[in-house]
Amino acid sequence: MTPDRILGLQEKFAHILGPLSKAYARLMRLRAQFYLSGKWASWRPPAACISVGNISWGGTGKTPVVSWLLDWARGEGIDATVLTRGYGGRPPHLPYEVQLLSPPREAGDEPLLLKRTHPQARILVDPKRVRAGKTAGRNRTDLFILDDGYQHLRIQRDLNLCLLSPRDLDEEWNRVIPAGSWREDVSALKRADAFLVNTMFDSDDGCIETVARIKLTHLGKPIFFFRVTARGVANALTGEAMDTLDGTRFVLVTAIANPDKVCQTCKGDLGEKPVRHLVYPDHHPFSVSDWQAIVASAERNACTHIVCTPKDAVKLAPFADERLWTPQLTTTFSAAGSQSFRAWLDERVHILPRKPHAPEETSNE
Structure with a gap:
């Protein structure tokens, strides 16, 4: 179901959903107060912790931001560990440390993508992220990155990044579940240390920046803007690269929260719109039969290429052929103020407490 369709149903039943939304928002405020006051226990990681999360359900770019942070950490010589639920994966044990050759069905698509693009990082999958964090804390870790952590208040964090x-x-804006998509009401924004606004494919970033300033400036937190763009495509099997899809007939395959974003990326960044767009549910576990159906659609539409997102490629590649291509994505930031996101992060992380590294031969209980 598309976001517009969901919005239409929410408006149609607003008289029913409105009171439920207010009750849910009150419960979430009470929950947050219990954690922040110490009435409910929370765990303090033994090293710096950055939470990457959002106020709403759905895709706002958490994985690209986590990936950017891992690149940044590597450049700074920081050993980073990602704590993630691993949506779509079924690990044989928990916590589950993702390896380069982990099956997608075990690791989940996003954790496996993070591991393959950042082999130096530890990616731990566990719905109980405190348990995973304690496991990671027994080894050398300078930085914990808490994926989808804005509402995960059982883990204390040094920086709280709220993506919008x-x-x-x-x-x-401030439309809380079930009347809207927000997980908490507007009061929860006060917990953020910085706002990261995904400008997506909007053609007028100036408008987005203006609205962001109007809605967020009074909170007194820095506002940064980011965009995920494609700089060419690469073959998922051979690694062959092309700068553009201009003039290429292709089927687009997506199993993400915002499929329209990928379609816009193909048209705007890669120079061509798909002949056919096959939309699957977010985190769909692709199978051989799915690939056969995709190939059949490509052949019916005389398409020579099949394009999918990087996180879908880790699931399709095991049974795909050389028709499968994926955009090469990059994440760039801009700031509402004079300080860049990287400079702000360098400044903040520099003053965070660091865990002293234990000797390699020492074991911890």
Whole structure:
């Protein structure tokens, strides 16, 4: 079901959903107060912790931001560990440390993508992220990155990054589940240390920046903007690269929260729109039969290429052929103020407490 369709149903039943939304928001405020006051126990990691999360459900770019942070950490000589639920994966044990050759069905698509693009990082999958964090804390770790952690208050964090989409700043502003997509009401934004606004494919970033300033500036937290763009495509099997899809007939395959974003990326960044767009549910576990259906669609539409997102490629590649291509994505930031996101992060992480590294031969209970 598309976001517009969901919004339409929410508006149609607003008289029923409105009171439920207010009750849910009150419960979430009470929950947050219990954690922040210490009435409910929370765990302090033995090293610095950065939470990457959002106020709403759905895709706002958490994985690209986590990936950017891992690149940044590597450049700074920081040993980073990602704590993630691992949506879509079924690990044989917990916590589950993702390896380069982990099966997608065990690791989940996003954790496996993070591991393959950042082999130096530890990626731990466990719905109980405190348990995973304690496991990681027995080894050398300078930095914990808490994926989808804005509402995961059982883990204390040093930096709380709140990601927002253009919809969050517009029609979804302060519309709490079930009447909207927000997980908490607007009061929860006070917990953020910085706001990261995903400008997505909006053609007027100036408009988004203006709205963000109006809605967020009074909170007194820095506002940064980011965009995920494609700089060419690469063959998922051979690694062959192309700068553009211009003139290429291709089927687009997506199993993500915002499929329209990928379609816009193909048209805007790669120079061509898909002949056919096959949309699957977010985190769909692709099978051989799915690939056969995709190939059949490509052949019916005389398409020579099949394009999918990087996280879908880790699931499709095991039974795909050389028709499978994926965009080469990069994440770039801009700032509402004079300080860049990287400079702000360098400054903040520099003053965070670090865990002293134990000798390699020492074991911890």
